[in-house]
Amino acid sequence: AGVRYSLENPFAYVTANLVGHMTMLEIARHQPDFEHLVYASSSSVYGGNTKLPFAVDDPTDTPVSLYAATKKSDELMSHCYSHLYRIPQTGLRFFTVYGPWGRPDMAMYIFCKAITEGKKVPVFNHGDMFRDFTYVDDIVAGVIASLDNTPDVTDENTPCRVYNIGNHKSEPLMRMIGLIEEALGKKADIELLPMQPGDVKETFADIEAISRDTGFKPTTPIDVGVPKFVEWFKSYEGV
Numbered sequence: 001a002g003v004r005y006s007l008e009n010p011f012a013y014v015t016a017n018l019v020g021h022m023t024m025l026e027i028a029r030h031q032p033d034f035e036h037l038v039y040a041s042s043s044s045v046y047g048g049n050t051k052l053p054f055a056v057d058d059p060t061d062t063p064v065s066l067y068a069a070t071k072k073s074d075e076l077m078s079h080c081y082s083h084l085y086r087i088p089q090t091g092l093r094f095f096t097v098y099g100p101w102g103r104p105d106m107a108m109y110i111f112c113k114a115i116t117e118g119k120k121v122p123v124f125n126h127g128d129m130f131r132d133f134t135y136v137d138d139i140v141a142g143v144i145a146s147l148d149n150t151p152d153v154t155d156e157n158t159p160c161r162v163y164n165i166g167n168h169k170s171e172p173l174m175r176m177i178g179l180i181e182e183a184l185g186k187k188a189d190i191e192l193l194p195m196q197p198g199d200v201k202e203t204f205a206d207i208e209a210i211s212r213d214t215g216f217k218p219t220t221p222i223d224v225g226v227p228k229f230v231e232w233f234k235s236y237e238g239v
Contacts, residue, residue, distance in 0.1 A: 002105055003044060003198045006067040017070035018077075025081045034087055036150040038143060041075055041091040041162065043132070043203050044068035052170065053132075053204035056093070056162050065198030075162055082160030088151045089159065092143065095166030095205045099136030099225060100232035107173075108226070111180050111188065112233045120191040121177070127192060129173035130202040132166040135220035135228075139165060145214035166205025167218045176222060183230035184239075 006013050021039065028037050045060040045068050063069040078089045098108050114121045123129075142165045151159040181187055195201070210216045233239070 001042075001067075001103065003065045003067045004196065005105065006065055006070075007198060010066050013066055013070045017067075018073055021074045021077060025077060025087070028087050028089075029081060029085050036147060037078070037087060037089045038147045039074065039078065039089070039091055041093045042068065042071040043093050043095040043164070043166065043205065044200075045072045045075070045093060046200075046203070048200060052202065053168070053206040054093075054164060055206040056164055056209050064200065067198070079158065079160045082151075083158045086153050086159060088153055089161075090146045090149075090151065091160075091162040092146060092165045092210075093162065093205075094139065095132040095134050095164065095203055097134050097136055097139050099229055102136070102229065108176070108180070108229055109233065111177060112184065112230060113237070115180065115184055115186055115188050116234075116237070116239050119189070121188040122193055123173065123177070123190050124193050124199060125195040125201060127174050127190070128201065130170040130204070131173060131176070132168070132170050132203045132205045133176065133222050133225065134165065134167045134205075134218065135222075135225035138167065138218040138220050142210060142214070142216045142218075145216050146210065149214045163210035163213075164205040164207050165210055165216065166203075166207055167220070167222075168205055168207045169221070170202055170204035171222055176226060179222060179226040180230060183227045184234075 028034050046054045047062040047064045075091050081087050082089050153159045
C-alpha cells in the first residue's frame, strides 16, 4: 500500500498487487459455489483528475504513480474474471483511511511522531493539500455492508462493480495538523516542501453509489476521529 514506497521499490508492488491479486482471483475461481470477493482498490486510481468529487464513472486511465496503476490493474483483472467465470466481486476505492493501528508511513502517524519528538513536520505542496479523511470504523462498516450486498449473477450482466468509500468531505491538510496539535497539546515545527512525485493535490469521494446500494453512511468527522487516533498513538508510543 501507499504511493511513496512505490517510487523506491516498484517490484514489490508488482509482486503484491498484481501477482497477489491474481492469486486471489484464481483461488476464488476454483472454489465451488464461491459467493463474493470484496477487495481494496484506492482513490489513487483517479490520478490527476481535477473534477471533484471523484465519481466511480470518472476516467481512471491516467495514473500518476505505479501504486495507482497496480490498483487500476486489479480492477481490470477482477472485471475479466467476473466476466469469464461469473465470480461476484466488489472493488472498494479507499479514501485516506486513518485511525488506531494506522500504518506508520501514513501522514497522521508521521506528524504525531515528529511533533512529540520535537522534529520538523514535512508538509508537501507547501500545505496546499486536501484529503477525504475516512475513519477506520466507517471503512469497516462499509466493507461489511458491501460484502453483505452481493452483485447479482445473471446471463446478461458481469457481476463486478466498484465503489468509492470515503467520508464525502475534503478537508485541508493544515486543519488536520491543527487538530493533531490540539490533541497533543504541542505545536508543530512545520517544514513546507514542494509536491512529491506521484502525489495529488486533492481527493474527494462521491459516495452516492455505495450509499444507495448498501446504506453506507460515514459518521466520524475528523474533529472526532483525529483525537481518537492521537489518543491511541500516545498509548501505543508511550507518550
